[in-house]
Amino acid sequence: MFKIGDFSKLSMVSVKTLRFYDEAGLLKPAQVDKFTGYRYYSAQQLARLNCILALKDMGLSLEQIAALLNKGLSPTDLHAMLRLKQVELEAQLAEGRARLERVTVWLNQFEQEELSNMNEYSVIIKPVATIRVNEARGVAPDWERLGLTLNKLFDETCDQITKQGGQLVGSGITVYYDQSPDTNSDGLEVGACMSFTGQVQDSTTTKVIELPAFPTIASTIHNGTFANMHLAYQAILKWIEANGYRVSGPNRELNLEYQRDGDQNKYVTEIQFPIEKV
């Protein structure tokens, strides 16, 4: 019989941990002095402790280990659990790799001294849900006249909503369709979308649609005038490529803070690119 300190030295497991395992029902001492409460462990229990540690090293939680060891350890159950654990560990590993890659990409960009946008624009990944909107779609003949075209389109969708008794809600969303290089020679197809409440029907110029959900989009925030927005696009597109993603759908801009003819330096715009791995 070993006292807890001796058993701790034998097993290289801390006294605190042994007491914790006792309390958790994982490893009850072979004997407990009824008067002093002293725990006494037998050498045989080292085998059980080793088993616990081995399972823990495979990533099982103490709760799972306790379930296995106490309620009859059928190897089949263990097999099933470890299969699940294997899948889970692979997912964790993938996440860990992605995380490391993000850090490495950042460091590489830093060493190339392109830190100006990097610190300005933080790119994050998140999901977006579907959004029901009224959309006015159109084509801007070129980049110069994009702003005018969008103003006109947003006017149309807002007018339609209010005219039909609906109410505008949330911020305007610009969708950029068809950004592939071969088709943009005949202009930029864009959609001006507004969320609303109430009943709104399609009109000749506007349609009620659902902007699709995406499980993973890359997002960044641009502060200030639209004139500098290309910096944000540079940053986000570079990030997407460097981290091993690919654009997988039309990108959007959310005008989070925007008032036509207001102070452009106060504008806040979120840029979203649907992406997928590799």
Added chain:
Amino acid sequence: MFKIGDFSKLSMVSVKTLRFYDEAGLLKPAQVDKFTGYRYYSAQQLARLNCILALKDMGLSLEQIAALLNKGLSPTDLHAMLRLKQVELEAQLAEGRARLERVTVWLNQFEQEELSNMNEYSVIIKPVATIRVNEARGVAPDWERLGLTLNKLFDETCDQITKQGGQLVGSGITVYYDQSPDTNSDGLEVGACMSFTGQVQDSTTTKVIELPAFPTIASTIHNGTFANMHLAYQAILKWIEANGYRVSGPNRELNLEYQRDGDQNKYVTEIQFPIEKV
């Protein structure tokens, strides 16, 4: 200005988390109603929130992020932190891979239906410290006479300790030197070691030495008679190979529960192999 719920929807960050970040000093609302306590966020704050999330996605703790963002974010500091983080993440990744490999090895062995020893012998990795012992070294002519040889050697070391006024402490340790196949033709060189307290000098047959420490040893526990010990050796050696390790020193046996001429079924022996990766 957005109320916390709206800001939560915009950012895909839960209300609870926003309140938590407020309390942590990471993201104070742009404005707080003095009477109601309502938090109001500005669209500009989305940029800061994105920055927080981006840093979090690279594995920084909220405390580190707060330090960076509040006490002036010098890109150089961030660079230094991320370098450290990179190393840390690489270590984590290696650990994760090893963990996954342990699970995979287990599953493979299971499918080969060699589960009998597998469940009997759990192999774990741990460090061992140096141990100061009195050692009697000798050579057993063959496996048959190993037991007799060891008995003699242990008698010698124990006798020397007690004769010199020292006291035996802890369990006996058998060290197996020179297990390479080319040299074991002339017998097995073994050492019988006992820890002790007090002053003990070298004698003609025994020496006071330090058993070296090892940062990583594979260990398993064998319960019962020495006659079945080969099963434990099978299990541990197979584990060592399958998990991509290699034996890197003389193995030891610790007689955790042992009394000569006692009930052999009660013996408990720990087998230790110093190992290294690949």
Added chain:
DNA sequence: CCTTGACTCTCCCCTTACTGGATAGGTTAC
């Protein structure tokens, strides 16, 4: 027999990054 130092006991708080719940007050739409 007494003391001293090393061990051990229980109990409580702390860690991370939140989540959930209870209860109370505020806002808004019908």
Added chain:
DNA sequence: GTAACCTATCCAGTAAGGGGAGAGTCAAGG
């Protein structure tokens, strides 16, 4: 006016222990 919804604060809990306080135990030396 009231119901539905939103927000606030406070408390508790998570996994796997670590740290420490205060009190009791044990073994050896004098």
